[in-house]
Amino acid sequence: MLKDTACRIFSVLFNQYIREDTNLNFLEFDNPFQILIMTILSAQTTDRTVNSVKGRLFEAYPDPSSMADADISKIEEIIRPTGFYRAKSKNIRGASEMLVREYEGIVPDSMEELVKLPGVGRKTANIVLNHAYGIDAGIAVDTHVKRVSFRLGMTDNTSPDKIERDLTSLFPKEAWGKINFLLISHGRSVCDAKKPACDKCCIKELCRYYRENNSPDKE
Structure with missing residues (x-):
């Protein structure tokens, strides 16, 4: 073409x-951490379903530190409607742990660093960069x-x-x-x-x- x-x-x-x-964002988020986690959850499901678990998930675990320390079975219970909840729970807790350990709890604003996080590929990284930081990396x-x-x-x-x-x-x-x-x-x-x-x-x-x-x- x-x-x-x-x-x-x-x-x-x-x-x-x-x-x-x-509103150019299909997912409802309040900060970079939320859009990161919600985009990981959005795989193989609808944005509506992900938005429906937002309130309960982030009331329980509002930041990387609390998510990193969460009982994974509790995360699974909350995100079960999104499907593939065991793998997704592992990824969002793993990503949270890495944010705490490597980035002082701050979601990176570069493609190179984002794709190091569990469950994050270029698609997720592009969404986070654009929606959270206004960066068009791809x-x-x-x-x-x-x-x-x-x-x-x-x-x-x-x-x-x-x-x-x-x-x-x-x-x-x-x-x-x-x-x-x-x-x-x-x-x-x-x-x-x-x-x-x-x-x-x-x-x-x-x-x-x-x-x-x-x-x-x-x-």
């Missing part, structure tokens, strides 16, 4: 999904971003790291922080995994999937 086409898609999606009062690639960017023709890759490289090469850095929100929003409202609603799509004329599935020889 040409950069000009990618920027046209960005402009249309921006006008479609972003207003002055739009573009977080989740299932929606992966699906929509591939259908549009922004990438031919399936590896999140390679997709991220393709996306960052298409868009100027000042747009990186919004790409994740726009592609997720479009994926949830229009470009469904099972059956995309191409008839309702505001960018169908710029979309590879639409062209390939609506050409004359398909009729």
Whole structure:
């Protein structure tokens, strides 16, 4: 895909999904520690489910020190609705322990340091950096971003790291922080995994999937 086409898609999606009062964060958080933990919890579940356990989790363990000292069975009980709760409990307590041990309880503000934490890959680190610190180190690639960017023709890759490289090469850095929100929003409202609603799509004329599935020889 040409950069000009990618920027046209960005402009249309921006006008479609972003207003002055739009909250660009799908997870509800109050500080860098909360967005770190909630993003770890968001794997293989919905943002709504993660948001639903926020109150109870952070009332019990409001900071890295208290989370690091927590009984892991108590953490498991609270986060059970998010799924994979045993692995997630291990990661969030392990990340908290490392924050206390290595970073004086402060969530790092660099990609290099964040990905050292248990349960943190580039996707989680990108979200934490953008949401908590306003730093655009890259573009977080989740299932929606992966699906929509591939259908549009922004990438031919399936590896999140390679997709991220393709996306960052298409868009100027000042747009990186919004790409994740726009592609997720479009994926949830229009470009469904099972059956995309191409008839309702505001960018169908710029979309590879639409062209390939609506050409004359398909009729």
